[in-house]
Amino acid sequence: MANSDQPAMELRRLSFRYPNGRLALEEITCAVPHGERVAIVGPSGAGKSTLLMHLNGLLPSPSLSKDDDAQVAIEGQAVTRSRLQQIRRQVGFLFQDPDDQLFCPTVQDDVAFGPLNLGLDRAEVLARVEQGLAAVGMADCLTRNPSELSTGERKRVCLAGILACGPSILVLDEPTSNLDPRARRQLLHILREFAGTLIVATHDLDFVIDLCSRVLVLESGKVQADGPTERVLSDPLIMDRHGLEVPWRLRR
Amino acid sequence: MHIRDGILAPEVCLAAGAISLGAITYSLRRLRFDLEDRAVPLTGMMAAIVFAGQMVNFPLFGLPVSGHLLGGVLAAVMLGPWAGCLAISMVLIVQAVLFSDGGLMSLGANILNMAVVGAWGGYAVYATIRRILGNGAAATVSAAVIAAWLSVLGAAALFCAEFLCSSRSAGVDPRGVLSLMVLYHSLIGVGEALITGxxxxxxxxxxxxxxxxxxxxxxxxxxxxxxATGLMAALAVAAIVAPFKSESPDGLDAAAQDLKFDKLEVERPALVLDDYAIPVAESAWWPALPVSLAGIVGTLVVFIAAVVLAGITRRNVVPIRVADGSHGN
Amino acid sequence: MGTSGIGSDTGSHSICHALPAGMKLLLTLGIILVAGLIPLEHWPAQGLLLALVFVGLSLAGVTMRYLVRRLALFLPLLLVFGLSVPMARSNDAAWSWTLSLWLRCTVSFMAGLWLVHVLPFRDLLTTLRYWHFPPALIAMLGFMYRYTFILWDELRRLRNARAARDFGGGPWWRVWSINSQVIGLLLLRAMERAERTHRAMLARGWDGSIRFLDGKDAG
Structure with missing residues (x-):
């Protein structure tokens, strides 16, 4: 599946305008190689979520119907309407609010949702549910109602539901929002175990330092900086100009 | 509004159940073309909204009772008649099976009166009035207010028919119950119209x-x-002209008090009697005239409310902004 | 939520809870049907049925306190409703109609309470699947059930916020207007959430066809 001479994710001059006329993304170009963990940081409203949703074809972008000149490519494949199912198989998307993502009455049903949509048979689905929940340390919660779980547990169940689909790329939108320190640390451990490519949009810069090797700074829909985590995050010029702060750990 | 088990005869429940089943099946089929892959999340969410919205109590003009939203017209206006009918049906199913509120055998009759008449009938009235009044925000509100009023009267008239069929053999003149219920429904209908609007x-x-x-x-x-609009109007007129009506207790608030949701109800401990605790004694002897009068006064109130709410809406509505879809960037 | 089937495992495992879910539903429906068919002159049969339902409730571990509370809310309204016929025209037929109504309704109500107590929602969905109810309806019911909890929490927060500002008082039209706004806000937020959830479903390969884990009519 993984075509190793192609980047896992590539954007070619990606622009996006909302129906109300607001330009959310402007000419973004970048490539993420296999296995890299990239953070996208920037002030609220910079276009981070919009960018992430393009990776999964979740927005009605004109680029979706351009077969030859696609602006988004996953594993060398253009993200177009006809390939959406295939793309969504490869890209797992963790949304910011776990309640948006857990819509089934039990944990088991929810984790099984993705694998069932892949058309797998029952035994395979059950095996994947088990693996997914085991990977996030929630194996004993099969019949629980998601409403009874804590925010951190819900987040982990969401992640299990995504891992059960076997993605090669994980896209995470604000994964640490509303998590207490312990839940945050658990999430960090789970994500470090993941072997594929990671793309994380977040405000949590300490989390970025612990997880990612590369950082993109996004503001006003444009990439303002791109480089190794420590270099970008410790540069006061970049950070201050884009509404961010150099984390304490990197201050000299 | 719920009809309890035991009030209607089994054969009436069976007939109403068959009609409701057909209506649900038809709604499901139309929904698939209407909302496509959004059908499940939107309809399920609307059912949850109506269910939660019914927990909000509205005081009744200083009386020690309160009413709440029914939601058939509101759901249909937001998502169309098919999803609206399904959403209200699901609310009724969950109330019957998880709260023992309403009845199991009379579930079909409840769905017929509230989901089918409320969403299908209410929507037909709404769509027809909007065709006349146009597409402005004020027209939308007026149409929904009138549709909500007619949907409650229509449900009431239908209940009368069901109740008369059920108690026919008993040799009883159920006029007492029926005229009492016209009064109740006039009040409930005005409330539903105001809240919906x-x-x-x-x-x-x-x-x-x-x-x-x-x-x-x-x-x-x-x-x-x-x-459908003509039918709804005829039903409403029947409800007003003939003192012809009945109703059963509503225990949703009661259930809410028993279960964990009583947290929501702290403000109004008196609400346990819900919509139906009006003293019954005199009204049972009331002749048709005052009862019909209640219907006519209700109609007037609703029309005035439609005009006033439309005016308020016209003032408040800002030019429509298109959803920009960027949540919590 | 301990006293009912709401939520998942409530921890009660009486003999009644152990029955198959479909049987619980059929049993309850059967009792309600029989109660509706017994004519008044056979009132001892109706009493027997009432006793049977009562035994069922005890076996299911329904506390007396809960039962009395539910009945205390239910019976007065039933009494009023039943009385309105003999009040309009007091004769023997009217009174026997009323008595029969009271008995029927009480038996049915208590049978319904039993079902509420012993049938968890998850089992209800499984049973409906087994009975070949339309998959779309079952999926929507599951969705509704899940989000009802979330909307209740949201509603509570909205009302607290409102109470913090105006203490929930004021003339009736003001309360009506504020309550309507609370419902309106709840509706807006929930519809926006439904859009996000729809996106989350698409991201996991949703194509509009409903598939269940039990493997029946998948697709």
């Missing part, structure tokens, strides 16, 4: 783009709509 007015002011125009694909054909 006010909620919709609020929604239109904030996110007018969420309220679709009735001529969207999947809506009923013109002839069907006029037929």
């Amino acid at each position: 006010a909620v919709l007015s609020f929604v239109l002011a904030r996110r007018g783009d969420l309220v679709p125009t009735p001529n969207a694909p999947g809506s009923v054909g013109t002839i069907g709509r006029f037929a």
Whole structure:
């Protein structure tokens, strides 16, 4: 599946305008190689979520119907309407609010949702549910109602539901929002175990330092900086100009 | 509004159940074309909204009782008649099976009276009036207010028919129950019309783009709509002209008090008697005239409310902003 | 939520809870049907049925306190409703109609309470699947059930916020207007959430066809 001479994710001059006329993304170009963990940081409203949703074809972008000149490519494949199912198989998307993502009455049903949509048979689905929940340390919660779980547990169940689909790329939108320190640390451990490519949009810069090797700074829909985590995050010029702060750990 | 088990005869429940089953099946089929892959999340969410919305109690003009939203017209206006009918049906199913509120055998009758008449009938009235009044926010609110009023009277008239069929053999003249219920329903109908109008007015002011125009694909054909509107009007007139009515206790609030949701109810401990605790004694002897009068006064109140709410809406609505879809960037 | 089938495992495992879910539903429906068919002159049969339902409730571990509370809310309304016929025209037929109504309704109500107590929602969905109810309806019911909890929490927060500002008082039209706004806001937020959830479903390969884990009519 993984075509190793192609980047896992590539954007070619990606622009996006909302129906109300607001330009959310402007000419973004970048490539993420296999296995890299990239953070996208920037002030609220910079276009981070919009960018992430393009990776999964979740927005009605004109680029979706351009077969030859696609602006988004996953594993060398253009993200177009006809390939959406295939793309969504490869890209797992963790949304910011776990309640948006857990819509089934039990944990088991929810984790099984993705694998069932892949058309797998029952035994395979059950095996994947088990693996997914085991990977996030929630194996004993099969019949629980998601409403009874804590925010951190819900987040982990969401992640299990995504891992059960076997993605090669994980896209995470604000994964640490509303998590207490312990839940945050658990999430960090789970994500470090993941072997594929990671793309994380977040405000949590300490989390970025612990997880990612590369950082993109996004503001006003444009990439303002791109480089190794420590270099970008410790540069006061970049950070201050884009509404961010150099984390304490990197201050000299 | 719920009909309890034991009030209607089994054969009446069976017949109503068969009609409701057909209505649900038909709604499901139309829904698939109407909302496509959004059908499940939108309809399920609407059912949850109506269910939660019914927990909000509205004081009744200083009386020690309170009423609440029924939601059939509101759901149909937001998502169309098919999803609306399904959403209200699901609310009724969950109330019957998880709260013992309403009845199991009379579930079909409840769905027929509230979901089918409320969403299908209410929507037909709404769409017809909007066709006359146009597509403005004020027209939307007026149409929904009148549709909500007619849907409650229509449900009431239908209940009368069901109740008369059920107690026919007993050799009883159920006029006492029926005329009492006209009074109740006039009050409930006015409440439903006011709440529906006010909620919709609020929604239109904030996110007018969420309220679709009735001529969207999947809506009923013109002839069907006029037929349904005529039927609704006839039912409403029947409810007002004939002192002809009945009703059963509503225990949703009671259930809420027993279960964990009583947290929501702290404000009004008196609400346990819900909509139906009006002293019954005199009204049972009341002749037809005052009862019909209640219906006519209710109609007037609703029309005035429609005009006033439309005016408020017109003032509040800002030019429609298109959803920009960027949540919590 | 301990006293009912709401939520998942409530921890009660009486003999009644152990029955198959479908049987619980059929049993309850059967009792309600029989109660509706027994004519008044056979009132001892109706009493027997009432006793049977009562035994069922005890076996299911329904506390007396809960039962009395539910009945205390239910019976007065039933009494009023039943009385309105003999009040309009007091004769023997009217009174026997009323008595029979009271008995029927009480038996049915208590049978319904039993079902509420012993049938968890998850089992209800499984049973409906087994009985070949339309998959779309079952999926929507599951969705509704899940989000009802979330909306209740949201509603509570909205009302607290409102109470913090105006203490929930004021003339009736003001309360009506504020309550309508609370419902309106709840509706707006929930519809926006439904859009996000729809996106989350698409991201996991949703194509509009409903598939269940039990493997029946998948697709």
